[in-house]
Amino acid sequence: MMLYESTRGGGEAITSAEAIKRGIAADGGLYVPREYVKISPEEIQALIPMSYQERAKFILKGYLDDFTPDELSDCVDKAYNTRKFSSEDIAPVALLNDSLNILELWRGPTCAFKDMALQILPHFLVKAMRKTGEKDEIVILVATSGDTGKAALEGFADVEGTRIIVFYPENGVSEVQKRQMVTQEGNNVLVFGVEGNFDDTQTGVKQIFTDETVLAKMKEKGLKFSSANSINWGRLVPQIVYYFSAYADMVKQGRITFGEKINFVVPTGNFGNILAGYYAMKMGLPVNRMICASNDNKVLTDFIHTGVYDRRRDFVRTVSPSMDILISSNLERLIYELSGRDAERVSRWMAQLRNEGCYDVGPAVHRLLNEHFWGGWSNQEETLKTIECVYHDYGYVCDTHTAVGIDVYDKYVITTGDLTPTVMVSTASPFKFNASVCKALSMDCNDDEFVLLKKLSEKTGLPVPDGLKDLESKPVRHNRVCRKDQMKDVVMEALGL
Ligand SMILES: *Cc1c(COP(=O)(O)O)cnc(C)c1O
Numbered sequence: 001m002m003l004y005e006s007t008r009g010g011g012e013a014i015t016s017a018e019a020i021k022r023g024i025a026a027d028g029g030l031y032v033p034r035e036y037v038k039i040s041p042e043e044i045q046a047l048i049p050m051s052y053q054e055r056a057k058f059i060l061k062g063y064l065d066d067f068t069p070d071e072l073s074d075c076v077d078k079a080y081n082t083r084k085f086s087s088e089d090i091a092p093v094a095l096l097n098d099s100l101n102i103l104e105l106w107r108g109p110t111c112a113f114k115d116m117a118l119q120i121l122p123h124f125l126v127k128a129m130r131k132t133g134e135k136d137e138i139v140i141l142v143a144t145s146g147d148t149g150k151a152a153l154e155g156f157a158d159v160e161g162t163r164i165i166v167f168y169p170e171n172g173v174s175e176v177q178k179r180q181m182v183t184q185e186g187n188n189v190l191v192f193g194v195e196g197n198f199d200d201t202q203t204g205v206k207q208i209f210t211d212e213t214v215l216a217k218m219k220e221k222g223l224k225f226s227s228a229n230s231i232n233w234g235r236l237v238p239q240i241v242y243y244f245s246a247y248a249d250m251v252k253q254g255r256i257t258f259g260e261k262i263n264f265v266v267p268t269g270n271f272g273n274i275l276a277g278y279y280a281m282k283m284g285l286p287v288n289r290m291i292c293a294s295n296d297n298k299v300l301t302d303f304i305h306t307g308v309y310d311r312r313r314d315f316v317r318t319v320s321p322s323m324d325i326l327i328s329s330n331l332e333r334l335i336y337e338l339s340g341r342d343a344e345r346v347s348r349w350m351a352q353l354r355n356e357g358c359y360d361v362g363p364a365v366h367r368l369l370n371e372h373f374w375g376g377w378s379n380q381e382e383t384l385k386t387i388e389c390v391y392h393d394y395g396y397v398c399d400t401h402t403a404v405g406i407d408v409y410d411k412y413v414i415t416t417g418d419l420t421p422t423v424m425v426s427t428a429s430p431f432k433f434n435a436s437v438c439k440a441l442s443m444d445c446n447d448d449e450f451v452l453l454k455k456l457s458e459k460t461g462l463p464v465p466d467g468l469k470d471l472e473s474k475p476v477r478h479n480r481v482c483r484k485d486q487m488k489d490v491v492m493e494a495l496g497l
Contacts, residue, residue, distance in 0.1 A: 001015065001065060002065050003015065003034050004018075004032060004033055004034070006025035006026075006031060006032075006343070007025075007029040007031075007346050008027045008343050008346060008350070009346075009347065010025060011025055013034060016033075016064045016066055016067070017067070017131040017132050018128070019031040019234075020232060020233055021129055021132055023226065023231065024232075029332070029346075030231050030332050030333050032233075032336060033063055033233075036279065036282045036283050037063055038284055039062075039244070039283045039284045041258075044244065044248070044258075047244055047245070049252075050248070052080060052245055053076050053080050055244060055245045056241045056245075057073055059240055060076070060237060060241065064124070064237065066131065067124075067127060071127050074123065074127075078123050079119040080119065080120070084108060084115075084119060084154075085107045085108050086465060087107040090107065091104065091242045091245055092104050092107070092249075093253070093423065095255070096390070096396055096424070097394060100422055100424055101246075101422070101423045102396070102402070102426045103425050105427055106426065106432070108154075108467075109466075109467050110150045110151045110154055111467050112147050112322070112427060112428040112432055113273065113425075115155070116242060117236070117238050118152050118154070118155035120155075121228060121235055122162055122228075123159065124234040125162070125228075126159060126160070126161045128234070129224075135222065136222045137162065137163065137224070138163070138225075139162075139163050139218070139225050139226070140152065140156055140162060140164040140165070140228050141205050141227070141491070142165070142167070143202040143204070143206075144167070145169070146168070146322075147322050148230075149166040149168055149181055149191075150181050150184070152166065152228045153166055153181060153189055153191070154184075156188065156189070157184065157185065157188065158186045158188060159188070162188060163188045163189075163223075164188060164190070165191075166189075166192070167192050167193075168201065169198045169200065170193035170481050175448060175449045176468065176471065179471040179474070180468070182476050182479065183474040183475065183476060184477065192478070192480050192481065192490055193481035194484055194487065195481060196484045200484045205487070207487075208487060208488050208491055214488065214492065214497065221495070221496070221497065223495060231330060236272055236279075236330070239273055240276045240279050240280050242276075243264065243280035243281075244280055244285055247262065247285055247286070250421065260421070261420060262286065262287060262288060262422060262423055263421070263422040263423070264289075264290055264291065264423050265425060267401040267402060267405040268293060268294060268300055269322055269323040269324070269325040269328065270329050270330050271300070271328040271331045271334065272330040275331075275334055278290055278334060278337075278372065278373075282337075287372075288418070289373070290372055290374075291375075291376070291405075291408060292375045292376075293407075293409070295320045295380070295404050296379055296380065297318070297323065297326055299313065299325075299326055300328060300331075300375055301376055303331075303375070304369060304370065304374065305375060307362065309353065309358060309361070312357040312358060318380050319433070319436040320400040320401045320433075322401060322428070323401060323404065332346060335365065338361070338369060349361065374412055374416070378404045378407035378408055383404050383407060384400075385407075386398075386403040386407040386410075387399075387430075387436075390403070390406060397437065397441075397456075398426060398430060399426070399429060399433045399437060400436045400437065401428050402424065402427060405424050409424060429468075430460075430462075431457075431462075431464055432468070435449055437456060441459065443455060443459060
């Protein structure tokens with residue numbers, strides 16, 4: 001049986017269902033599997049003719065071995081299907097030129113890559129609760145700066161045994177993002193605006209999670225909080241699948257020969273997506289380099305170059321907002337592995353990060369880091385320029401996050417001369433961040449975002465994705481806004497406490 005342990009060494013080893021239910025360990029650490037599931041070359045070869053769903057079932061069963069095959073099948077089929085995704089392939093690989101291929105992770109209902117994990121997490125969670133003997137109904141509480149809230153709403157909407165409440169900063173999300181949330185359908189969903197910024201919203205949610213009165217009343221009612229955030233193992237594990245799937249597709253389409261190594265370029269924020277690629281490599285996928293792409297908040301680029309993680313710097317608001325992050329939580333799992341699973345050192349580094357704002361992993365870990373990762377960054381001007389060039393040269397429209405990756409990849413090739421076939425991991429539809437994309441393509445950007453969606457569609461000949469179409473005419477179902485000091489009351493009322 002695969003068991004999971006905390007990166008900070010506390011507590012006993014637990015099953016995957018228990019790890020998914022808990023989300024984070026009691027000592028503040030992240031749950032990691034005790035060993036990598038090994039996938040042999042023959043097994044990778046067997047993935048080639050399979051559908052995405054079959055590939056997913058195969059990769060997931062090694063880590064979630066306390067789930068029955070039927071349970072896993074049910075989770076995969078409910079998450080990845082053409083009612084939810086606009087591509088039969090779920091995560092298709094598009095060809096940009098001879099050496100660059102684009103793995104499109106934004107064919108899901110919210111047009112960004114978080115759907116890949118958040119479409120399946122609710123099903124894992126419900127089954128994990130039942131398997132561990134929980135009878136309570138799950139309540140998911142989310143504070144969002146835009147993307148995660150909508151992806152979580154879509155994932156949990158009408159999933160039996162769950163309810164979800166999302167808070168967003170009333171003036172801190174884009175017009176499209178807000179509309180996506182306030183028009184959300186489903187009988188178990190609630191959405192509230194908060195007068196304040198994202199930090200206020202997040203602080204409010206954190207307080208409710210640990211509020212004694214709320215918790216006691218929830219217990220009486222048979223309700224239990226859980227979290228859908230990106231450190232939950234149940235969000236990381238589905239992301240491993242698409243690295244294997246992309247490799248299988250590359251072979252299938254004759255772009256590489258079986259066994260040949262490839263690079264992946266990943267636009268990175270919390271380090272979840274790229275970490276899943278590292279896991280795939282350790283499991284046996286032929287990977288040469290993981291290329292870590294950052295925007296102006298280049299804390300990870302500096303870390304890869306120096307071995308020092310230093311968050312003491314100004315936070316920059318960029319055109320790739322989902323990567324505007326100074327604390328990459330999932331990095332803890334990587335340094336745990338690279339340090340030889342030294343929970344004591346990891347705990348010390350995390351304490352230093354909390355107290356002093358930085359830590360140094362030392363030369364041995366730094367050397368290992370550089371063996372597998374290359375880090376680069378793209379400033380906003382370069383990012384917008386890349387969108388324009390890629391459209392001009394290849395007729396491909398990419399979003400701002402993907403453009404960060406493509407620009408960093410160019411820098412990688414110039415610096416290293418490495419021409420290994422490469423898969424660019426694309427994390428959002430260009431329509432999702434349309435205002436910046438329109439600007440990059442020198443279009444007239446004076447209209448509101450809804451008009452820009454149509455204009456972008458006209459210019460590029462691409463259809464507006466279903467999840468973003470006709471948003472302005474959809475009925476608003478959630479119009480309540482509260483002050484930050486009212487959030488607790490709002491939750492109590494919503495749950496009938
Ligand atoms: C969340 C997000 C990212 C960053 O992914 P991490 O797993 O946090 O590194 C990149 N691009 C988009 C569009 C995202 O929504």
